[in-house]
Amino acid sequence: MWFVLLAVACGAPPEPATHTVATAPAPASKRSDTDIEGLAAAMEKGVKVIDVRTPEEFAAGHVPGAVNVPLGSFEAKSSDPALAGIDPDVPTYVICQSGGRSARAADQLAAGGYAAVNVKGGTGAWIAAGKPVEQ
Template structure:
């Protein structure tokens, strides 16, 4: 079973400096609106960027609706990253009234 978290749970946790959120959507989707502080790592390049991810804590993976992030979560778990899928993706994040950042990719770790 794929570990998942809902947007409300992520919102409560993401203020901690040790929370890493990875957005696996394409750059244009990310620029249109993303979880504040999320790192942009499009699914197509995620495999090459695995070394950038922490191995000592969970990594929360988000896309638009949950499909790509589920795929990314499986891949990351297969290489030893404690990845957790964000159920419903950015769409669910927005629907629950959570804040959204717009603009270019950030390397901020949260």
Template sequence: MNPDVREVTVEQLDAARSTGTEVIDVRSPQEYAQGHVPGAVNVPLEELLAAPASAVPDGAHVVCQSGRRSAEAARALQQAGVAAVSVAGGTAAWIDSGREIEGGKQ
């Protein structure tokens, strides 16, 4: 857990997705193509950091592979005035929980 960035669990992410919350995957396009949370939009970390306020809507849940990059992205978004949270454990935790992914191998 990162004390200065709000984090949610994959269970909370799954519940938020059902209400239409935007999911932003900050991994590289190659990582994203290997498998991602269904419905997640790929905005690589470098692009997001270049223009955080324009890249992500308020309330977005940010995910990466393990949670490090998403915490960095969520922090940058919060500093830009965008309400965003990081998904603890990232895509790896999503997959480990048995949830389905889009793309890549199931």
């Protein structure tokens, strides 16, 4: 009987204690989405709008006041001339034809530290809703 008791008492070592280390929460994303109504409301406050379509698409019609910076021609860095004068903490609205390119550009801007808002539906939805365009 002592043998059984010794075998149990001297058995395998106990499992090592596991410790959970708390980490700081990830910072809130600087990227968000809106629709054309959200863009229209924001434009009343004078926000910056970047249209990432090609120059030809932009010339055919764009959101009033938008600046054309084709997706392939800028990097989301403060040294990029296309981003001159943009406050990284003030949301910049990004639009394309339908929302795909602008989503990629908004991701790039957010990764570069800029507050970026992707406009879902893009210029196509803007025009379909009867919103004004410039050429």
